[in-house]
Structures are given as structure tokens and as C-alpha cells.
Amino acid sequence: MSVVTVRIPDTMDHALRAAAADAPSLNAYIVQAVRRQMTLDAARKLAAVDAQAALDLDGEGDAL
Structure with a gap:
């Protein structure tokens, strides 16, 4: 766990x-907001993956 100071x-x-x-x-509210933003950022990056360079995730067992 990391300690972060927010002003x-x-x-x-x-x-x-x-x-x-x-x-x-x-504090709990801020942590929840940060987690949501991290999830949205990751989803945007995943959505931006070029269709021709798509990741082969068959058999990985995870679904979005």
C-alpha cells in the first residue's frame, strides 16, 4: 500500500x-473515485488497441 497526500x-x-x-x-470516497478513474483509463486504453494488432485473449477466461 502506498501513502498519498492530497491537497x-x-x-x-x-x-x-x-x-x-x-x-x-x-478518504474512502477519494479512494473509490481514484479506483473508478483508473478503471476508466484502463478501459479507454484497451478500447484504443488497434483492431489489426488485437490481443489474442482466447482461453484466458476473463470477459469484459
Whole structure:
């Protein structure tokens, strides 16, 4: 596990805390948002794989 320090500008503090109101903690909300963004970034990269250079994933057992 890595430790990351996030500095939140004062102008975003209220909106971020309001968005995280249903989360167990502000930290948990931020971690969840980062994980979602990482998943979206990976999906975009996978979608950008050229059809002619497609990966041969037959038999890998995973599906998107």
C-alpha cells in the first residue's frame, strides 16, 4: 500500500465533503473515485488497441 497526500483547495472542500456525505469517510470516497478513474483509463486504453494488432485473449477466461 502506498501513502498519498492530497491537497484539496479550499474552494473544493465544501463540494467534496457534500459529495462524500454518504461514504464512510472522505478518504474512502477519494479512494473509490481514484479506483473508478483508473478503471476508466484502463478501459479507454484497451478500447484504443488497434483492431489489426488485437490481443489474442482466447482461453484466458476473463470477459469484459
